[in-house]
Amino acid sequence: MVSLPGFDRLFSADLRRRLVALRQEIHRHPELGFEERETSRRLYDELSGLGPAALELDRVARTGLVARLRGADPGAPVVAVRGDIDALPIQEATGLPYASERPGVMHACGHDVHATWAVGAACLLADRPARGNVLIVLQPAEETGRGAQAVLESGVLDGVAAIFGGHVDRRFTVGQVVADEGPLAAAADTFSVVLRGGGAHAARPHEAADPIVGLGALVLALQTIVARRLSPGTPAVVTVGTVHAGTAANVIPDSATLTGTLRAIDHDTRALLQAEVRRLAEATAAAHRLTAQVSLELGPPPVVNRPEPVAWARRAVEAVLGAGALQPLGAPNLGGEDFAWYLERMAGCFLRIGAREPGGEPIPAHSPRFWAADESIFVGAAVLAETARIASEAVYRS
Numbered sequence: 001m002v003s004l005p006g007f008d009r010l011f012s013a014d015l016r017r018r019l020v021a022l023r024q025e026i027h028r029h030p031e032l033g034f035e036e037r038e039t040s041r042r043l044y045d046e047l048s049g050l051g052p053a054a055l056e057l058d059r060v061a062r063t064g065l066v067a068r069l070r071g072a073d074p075g076a077p078v079v080a081v082r083g084d085i086d087a088l089p090i091q092e093a094t095g096l097p098y099a100s101e102r103p104g105v106m107h108a109c110g111h112d113v114h115a116t117w118a119v120g121a122a123c124l125l126a127d128r129p130a131r132g133n134v135l136i137v138l139q140p141a142e143e144t145g146r147g148a149q150a151v152l153e154s155g156v157l158d159g160v161a162a163i164f165g166g167h168v169d170r171r172f173t174v175g176q177v178v179a180d181e182g183p184l185a186a187a188a189d190t191f192s193v194v195l196r197g198g199g200a201h202a203a204r205p206h207e208a209a210d211p212i213v214g215l216g217a218l219v220l221a222l223q224t225i226v227a228r229r230l231s232p233g234t235p236a237v238v239t240v241g242t243v244h245a246g247t248a249a250n251v252i253p254d255s256a257t258l259t260g261t262l263r264a265i266d267h268d269t270r271a272l273l274q275a276e277v278r279r280l281a282e283a284t285a286a287a288h289r290l291t292a293q294v295s296l297e298l299g300p301p302p303v304v305n306r307p308e309p310v311a312w313a314r315r316a317v318e319a320v321l322g323a324g325a326l327q328p329l330g331a332p333n334l335g336g337e338d339f340a341w342y343l344e345r346m347a348g349c350f351l352r353i354g355a356r357e358p359g360g361e362p363i364p365a366h367s368p369r370f371w372a373a374d375e376s377i378f379v380g381a382a383v384l385a386e387t388a389r390i391a392s393e394a395v396y397r398s
């Protein structure tokens with residue numbers, strides 16, 4: 001275990017034990033988006049332990065929770081802290097003693113830690129309240145990009161002045177935090193293309209158009225969008241994630257389908273990726289005598305941190321961990337994050353919280369070997385609680 005200076009003062013031995021146990025239990029029983037019933041029940045029990053003097057507790061967005069922590073001045077503006085709680089359809093291969101007991105489902109993105117640090121922040125804020133009330137939002141279904149919108153649609157965040165959240169990141173060691181201005185995560189749109197050619201006997205290809213050959217050409221053509229259509233300095237991704245075609249070795253199928261994801265951190269690039277996928281799909285289909293049906297599903301916009309909330313978060317990081325803890329993001333992050341929907345509606349800041357134990361490997365999120373070091377729980381809880389206090393005071397005075 002890494003020992004972070006000052007944390008013994010912030011977290012009693014009992015609270016540390018409880019948070020580690022909570023994280024391990026959530027990790028052991030992962031649930032997919034909008035199915036987080038057991039997770040939600042466990043979090044409800046943990047938060048209700050704070051007692052009615054500290055908070056009100058409600059369900060939100062089907063399987064989420066929102067806890068309202070009393071501030072010193074209940075008439076002051078409200079700020080929010082968000083932790084996401086869902087898992088991924090991945091078979092775990094960490095070998096952890098608390099590895100997933102559910103085949104094919106895993107907390108491979110660290111949302112077990114995000115849920116736990118939100119509870120930790122609630123405990124710290126119950127102990128030392130912010131100026132105004134603080135909402136702790138335990139959000140379902142981040143991975144499907146739908147949870148944040150469901151929380152917003154519920155109205156529970158109406159009138160909230162600012163919202164804060166973060167993500168564990170093994171590119172940074174425990175105790176390091178990124179609180180940069182600008183894009184922290186990318187827009188994440190999904191595309192699918194169905195190519196159709198009529199179908200034929202495999203021995204008589206001239207009697208139809210072959211969608212498998214067209215699909216092969218399209219997969220390669222799509223790689224030229226980032227390589228040839230964008231300026232070399234513009235971060236973007238076009239990834240084909242699935243291809244499906246055919247039923248038998250001696251049949252030319254009627255159709256072939258591919259799906260993929262588009263990532264960009266600015267509006268113009270995002271629009272260009274969408275237009276180029278459509279253009280290349282239609283042109284490649286025509287070149288192979290096929291038809292193309294292109295669908296685009298818009299995901300969250302980029303997460304863009306604005307200067308003032310970043311300044312609040314940076315002050316909190318310095319107060320909790322010292323100025324040396326702040327690290328630049330470095331290479332742009334093209335991951336998607338539905339926290340972006342909150343920032344479309346209110347002020348806020350999204351952090352990356354170091355989660356690699358000293359000497360550990362930088363295992364990427366969504367890998368079956370991904371896990372976040374225990375201490376990242378305490379960093380996330382302490383930084384988010386302090387950010388909420390500083391933001392609450394700042395919006396009260398403004």
Ligand code: NI
Nearest residue numbers: 109110111167
């Ligand atoms: Ni995630």
